[in-house]
Amino acid sequence: MPLSIPSPEWSYFDLGPLRIHAYAICILIGIFAATALTSRRLTKRGGEPGVVLDIILWAVPLGIVGARIFHVLTHPNDYFYDGANLWDVFAVWKGGIAIFGALLGGAVGAYIGCRRSGIRFWSFADALAPGMLLAQAMGRLGNWFNHELFGLPTTLPWGLEIEPTNAAYPVGLPAGTLFHPTFLYEIVWNLVGVAVILILERRFRLRWGSAFGVYLIWYGVGRSVFESIRVDPSEIFFGLRTNVWAALFAIVIGLVIILVQSRRHTGIELSPYRPGREWKPVNPEVESGESDSDIEDHGNEAAEPVESREVDATSTTDSRP
Numbered sequence: 001m002p003l004s005i006p007s008p009e010w011s012y013f014d015l016g017p018l019r020i021h022a023y024a025i026c027i028l029i030g031i032f033a034a035t036a037l038t039s040r041r042l043t044k045r046g047g048e049p050g051v052v053l054d055i056i057l058w059a060v061p062l063g064i065v066g067a068r069i070f071h072v073l074t075h076p077n078d079y080f081y082d083g084a085n086l087w088d089v090f091a092v093w094k095g096g097i098a099i100f101g102a103l104l105g106g107a108v109g110a111y112i113g114c115r116r117s118g119i120r121f122w123s124f125a126d127a128l129a130p131g132m133l134l135a136q137a138m139g140r141l142g143n144w145f146n147h148e149l150f151g152l153p154t155t156l157p158w159g160l161e162i163e164p165t166n167a168a169y170p171v172g173l174p175a176g177t178l179f180h181p182t183f184l185y186e187i188v189w190n191l192v193g194v195a196v197i198l199i200l201e202r203r204f205r206l207r208w209g210s211a212f213g214v215y216l217i218w219y220g221v222g223r224s225v226f227e228s229i230r231v232d233p234s235e236i237f238f239g240l241r242t243n244v245w246a247a248l249f250a251i252v253i254g255l256v257i258i259l260v261q262s263r264r265h266t267g268i269e270l271s272p273y274r275p276g277r278e279w280k281p282v283n284p285e286v287e288s289g290e291s292d293s294d295i296e297d298h299g300n301e302a303a304e305p306v307e308s309r310e311v312d313a314t315s316t317t318d319s320r321p
Helices: 022-044 051-074 086-090 099-117 121-145 182-204 210-228 242-264
Strands: 012-015 018-021
Touching (some): 022 121, 099 242, 121 182, 121 210, 210 242
């Protein structure tokens, strides 16, 4: 067992005129991993191969915009003061994005992408849920390279080494003080969460947004704890850091999604597509009549068999995601 965890000696490298940051590489790897996992899960549920790309082309850019806006609004003293350069608000390459803003902006982008591709929003969200935790785990590794977002001092054998010249190094502490590696705690928590969602999904057939609700609850619980022991500056409201409030809000939203959706949709989810937008494979393995309807969405057992009803390919009356 090592006596401490050293911080990396580099956080970027230059490739010609370009400066490549390790944090950016971690985020990109996370996006690719989440996309691959989500695509595999959505295709397995009946989605057209590659349809996830049509959605993330909207979700990723708006997620980045949302992440930056959330960070700036929750750290106003870093950008709005006498003599500040307001263009720094847009300088994402200088650091400063927030996962909760990414969730909000990404949700807007995903909704747009789902509407354009015909995929139900909640079907996509469920397929994405474990991929989000996987991407966030990889993104947290980038914080290690940046020597940032560490926790309170600790004497535990896995304490993180931080140089005294670090801007976030607490004043008055001697050189050599070790800190809680909150990046590592969150990586482990997120990876365990991937397994938890997959296990619960298999056992309880989580659909109609329930898997995404579990994601929000799991991430919110972990983040509320890890955020509470971080020492980097943050706005405080009623004694709690901004991101703790955001994490608690995520837990509430997750619970609401599960409760509301479980009451609205008691039947099985036969297709990730909205009625009338179903994708028909060249050699379908299931009968083409197996498509969702309002009655099936709510699990009415008295409804006539699916095979006996025709699906109007031009119908768009069911606009629910």
